[in-house]
Amino acid sequence: MKLWISVLLWLCPLFLSAQTKITTLDKNSKAPISGVLVKIQGQANQVTDENGQVEIDLNNPGILTFLHISYETLSISAAPNESLTLELIPVITSLSEVIVTGFESERPLVHQAGAISKVLENELYRFNENSILSAFNTKPGIRVEQRAPASYRISIRGSSLRSPFGVRNVKVYWNDIPFTSPDGTTALNLLDLSNIQNAEIIKGPAGSIYGAGNGGVISMSSRKTVTENYLSADFGIGDFGLLRYRVGIDQKVGNGGISASYVSQKSDGYRQHSATDRQVFQLAMHTKPSDTQTLSAQILYSDLNYQIPGALNQAQVEVDRTQARPGSVAQNSSIAQKTIYGTLSHQIELGKKWDNSTALYMNNTDFENPFILDYKRETAFSYGGRTKFTFDDKWGSFPVKIIAGAEYQYGKTLAQNFGNRQGKADTIRFSDDLISTQAFIFQQFEIEWTSKVLMTLGLSENFGRYDINRSIDAGPNDPSNNTKNFDPIVIPRIALVYKVNQWSGIHGSISSGFSPPTIAEVRTNEGSINLDLEAERGVNYEAGYRGKFGIFNVDVTAFYFQLDQTITSYTNEQGVVLFRNAGQTDQKGIETSLDYVLVRNQNAFFQEIKLNHAFTGHYFSFGEYESGGNDFSGNQLTGVAPNTLVNILDVRTKPGFYLNFTHQYVDAIPLNDANTVFQESYNLIGGRAGWRTTLGSRWDVEAYGGVDNLLDEQYSLGNDLNAFANRYFQPAPGINFYGGMKIGLRY
Structure with a gap:
C-alpha cells in the first residue's frame, strides 16, 4: 500500500497543470496592482486580484503580456512552477x-x-x-x-x-x-x-x-535595456514623396542583450530642390558583467544627403512659395554627410557610497557642401569622453551628495573651400587644418538642510582652444597659423528647492553661463579669420513652482537672463554670413505648462482622455547695441516670438483606437535687428489617429494616419535673420497628410 501511495504521489504532477504565481507591483511605490490583464499564449486571459496576484496553469514555458491603462505594457517569458514578482512602470500622471x-x-x-x-x-x-x-x-x-x-x-x-x-x-x-x-x-x-x-x-x-x-x-537617450526577443518593422508614407521604413531586432543574451535597427527615409520635399535621403544604422550591446556594473557599446552610422533650396524674398514668396532661390539648382546647393560614431559606456558601484560613470566616443565624418557661393569639403575626426564620480553620505545629520568629474573633446578637421562651377568643385580658394580642444572640470555639492530644503552648489572650470593652420590661400593673404585661446572660465551655480510636500516644490537658482564662438564663426566661408570674436557671457536668475492639484499638474518658471558680448549674425554684400559681438541683451520670460487627465479607466470605452497647455512668454530686447551707424538699443531680440501657445488633446479607447490633436500659436517674429521685417503670426493645427493592439500575446500591430497644417497656413518655419537682399523666408508646407503601419513580433 505504501508503495502504491508513493507511486501515485509521484505521478500526480504529470496529470496536473503546474501553477505559476505572479505578483505585480508599482515600480515606484512597490504597492500591489489589481486589475492587470494577463494575456497568456494559447489560454484564456486572466486578471490580478486586489493583492496584485494571479495564479496561472502552465504546462509549458510561454509568453505572458501584462496590460493596464495606468502602466506600460510588459511581456515576459514564464515557466511552470515559477514564482515571479514584476514591477510595472507607471504611465506618468503626476x-x-x-x-x-x-x-x-x-x-x-x-x-x-x-x-x-x-x-x-x-x-x-x-x-x-x-x-x-x-x-x-x-x-x-x-x-x-x-x-x-x-x-x-x-x-x-x-x-x-x-x-x-x-x-x-x-x-x-x-x-x-x-x-x-x-x-x-x-x-x-x-x-x-x-x-x-x-x-x-x-x-x-x-x-x-x-x-x-x-x-x-539637450540630453537624449536610446533604449538601454533589452527585455525580450523582439522583431519589428515600420512603414510610413506622406505627401511630397515621403517614404520611410525601419526594421529592427532585439535579442536577449545572458543578462543583457543586443539591438540592431536600420532606417531609410526619403522625400522629394515641398519646395523645388529640397529632396532628402537619409540612411541610419544603429547597433547596441548592453550587459552586466557583475551585480555592480553595467557596460554598453554602440555604433551609429548615418548617411545623409539633402538639398538646400535657399531663402526667398517677399516678392518671390508671393509669386511661388515652392520655388528655390535662384542659383540653388544650378549650383547644386546641398549637403552630403557620412558619419560613423562609436561609443563605450561603463557604470560601476564602488561600495555603498561611491559610484562612477564613464563614457568614451570616437567619430569620423566626411562632409561635402556645394553652395551658391562656394564648394566646401571637410574630413573630420574627433574623440572624447566624460567621467563622473558620485558620493552619497551624511555630513553630521545632513544627507549630502558630491558629484565630481571631467569632460574632454579633441577634434581635427581638414577643411577646404573651392569655387563652385555648376555644382562641381573648381579651383581651391583656401585650405585649413582645424584643431579644436574643449575641456572642463566640474564639481557639485548637494545638501539637505532639512527634510524640505535642498541646496545645490556647482562649479566648473572651462578651457578651450582653436588652431587654424592655413596651408593654401588663393587670395591676397599669405598662408598662416592662427590660434584662438579662450581664457579659463569659471562657471558657478547656486540653487535651492523647498519641498512643499511629496507632490510639489518651489525652486530658485542663480547660474552663470558662457558660449565661445564656434570655429565656423571664427573661420568664415569667404576666407576671413575673426580672432577678435569673444565668448558670450551671461547670468540667469530663475524661480519656479511645480505641483499637483487634484487632476492638475502645474509647472511655472520665471527668469531673467542678462547676456553680454552677444554674438549676432549679418551678411555682407556677397551674401556670406558673418558674425560680431553686439553688446548686451536683456531676456525676461515666463514658461508655464498645465496638464490634466479627465478620464483614466481600464474598463471604460474611453480609457484615457488627457489635455495639456503650454505657454511661453519671451520678452527679449537688445540693451546697448549700435552697428553700422544704426542704434538698435531696446529693439526686440531678432528671431524670437514674444508669445507662443500649445494645446494638446490625447484620447485612447479600449478597442485600441486613439487620437492625438495639437494646436500651436506662434506670435510675430522680428527677422532683422532693426525690427522692420517680421514673420507674421500663425496657427498650426494637426492630428494623428490610429489603432494599436496586441494580437494574442506575440503580435503588436498599429495603423495610423495624420494631417499637418490643417488650416493651410502660409508661414516660414526657419527664417534667415538679418538676410542680405531681403531673403528672409524659408516657406514651409501647407496642408499635408501622412500614414503608416507598424508590426512587432515577440519570439
Whole structure:
C-alpha cells in the first residue's frame, strides 16, 4: 500500500497543470496592482486580484503580456512552477512621478532646481515620425526650426540668434556622451527618431556641470535595456514623396542583450530642390558583467544627403512659395554627410557610497557642401569622453551628495573651400587644418538642510582652444597659423528647492553661463579669420513652482537672463554670413505648462482622455547695441516670438483606437535687428489617429494616419535673420497628410 501511495504521489504532477504565481507591483511605490490583464499564449486571459496576484496553469514555458491603462505594457517569458514578482512602470500622471537626471542629480521633477522639460517616448510618436521637430515644439521655451527638410536649428530661450544654420549655443548629449562636436556645432540631423527613446531639456545656462552653451542642454537617450526577443518593422508614407521604413531586432543574451535597427527615409520635399535621403544604422550591446556594473557599446552610422533650396524674398514668396532661390539648382546647393560614431559606456558601484560613470566616443565624418557661393569639403575626426564620480553620505545629520568629474573633446578637421562651377568643385580658394580642444572640470555639492530644503552648489572650470593652420590661400593673404585661446572660465551655480510636500516644490537658482564662438564663426566661408570674436557671457536668475492639484499638474518658471558680448549674425554684400559681438541683451520670460487627465479607466470605452497647455512668454530686447551707424538699443531680440501657445488633446479607447490633436500659436517674429521685417503670426493645427493592439500575446500591430497644417497656413518655419537682399523666408508646407503601419513580433 505504501508503495502504491508513493507511486501515485509521484505521478500526480504529470496529470496536473503546474501553477505559476505572479505578483505585480508599482515600480515606484512597490504597492500591489489589481486589475492587470494577463494575456497568456494559447489560454484564456486572466486578471490580478486586489493583492496584485494571479495564479496561472502552465504546462509549458510561454509568453505572458501584462496590460493596464495606468502602466506600460510588459511581456515576459514564464515557466511552470515559477514564482515571479514584476514591477510595472507607471504611465506618468503626476510631475512627482517624472524622474529626471538634469544637473546629474536623479530626482523627481517637482524637486529639481531648474527649468527642465522631459520629452517621453509616447510624445515623440504623437506626430509624423520623420523628425523630432513637432514633439520638441510642444514644450515651453523650446523652438525647433527647419530651414530645409533635414536642416535643424534649435532655439532655447532665444539662443538661435547666432545660428544662421545648424545647432549652436546648445550642448547636446546622446546616451550620456557629448554629441556636440569639439568645435561647438551639433549635427542633430544625423539621428532618426527611432534612435531616441526620450529626451531631457535644460533651459538656460548649465555650464556648472555641462560646460559651454548659454541656451541649455539637450540630453537624449536610446533604449538601454533589452527585455525580450523582439522583431519589428515600420512603414510610413506622406505627401511630397515621403517614404520611410525601419526594421529592427532585439535579442536577449545572458543578462543583457543586443539591438540592431536600420532606417531609410526619403522625400522629394515641398519646395523645388529640397529632396532628402537619409540612411541610419544603429547597433547596441548592453550587459552586466557583475551585480555592480553595467557596460554598453554602440555604433551609429548615418548617411545623409539633402538639398538646400535657399531663402526667398517677399516678392518671390508671393509669386511661388515652392520655388528655390535662384542659383540653388544650378549650383547644386546641398549637403552630403557620412558619419560613423562609436561609443563605450561603463557604470560601476564602488561600495555603498561611491559610484562612477564613464563614457568614451570616437567619430569620423566626411562632409561635402556645394553652395551658391562656394564648394566646401571637410574630413573630420574627433574623440572624447566624460567621467563622473558620485558620493552619497551624511555630513553630521545632513544627507549630502558630491558629484565630481571631467569632460574632454579633441577634434581635427581638414577643411577646404573651392569655387563652385555648376555644382562641381573648381579651383581651391583656401585650405585649413582645424584643431579644436574643449575641456572642463566640474564639481557639485548637494545638501539637505532639512527634510524640505535642498541646496545645490556647482562649479566648473572651462578651457578651450582653436588652431587654424592655413596651408593654401588663393587670395591676397599669405598662408598662416592662427590660434584662438579662450581664457579659463569659471562657471558657478547656486540653487535651492523647498519641498512643499511629496507632490510639489518651489525652486530658485542663480547660474552663470558662457558660449565661445564656434570655429565656423571664427573661420568664415569667404576666407576671413575673426580672432577678435569673444565668448558670450551671461547670468540667469530663475524661480519656479511645480505641483499637483487634484487632476492638475502645474509647472511655472520665471527668469531673467542678462547676456553680454552677444554674438549676432549679418551678411555682407556677397551674401556670406558673418558674425560680431553686439553688446548686451536683456531676456525676461515666463514658461508655464498645465496638464490634466479627465478620464483614466481600464474598463471604460474611453480609457484615457488627457489635455495639456503650454505657454511661453519671451520678452527679449537688445540693451546697448549700435552697428553700422544704426542704434538698435531696446529693439526686440531678432528671431524670437514674444508669445507662443500649445494645446494638446490625447484620447485612447479600449478597442485600441486613439487620437492625438495639437494646436500651436506662434506670435510675430522680428527677422532683422532693426525690427522692420517680421514673420507674421500663425496657427498650426494637426492630428494623428490610429489603432494599436496586441494580437494574442506575440503580435503588436498599429495603423495610423495624420494631417499637418490643417488650416493651410502660409508661414516660414526657419527664417534667415538679418538676410542680405531681403531673403528672409524659408516657406514651409501647407496642408499635408501622412500614414503608416507598424508590426512587432515577440519570439
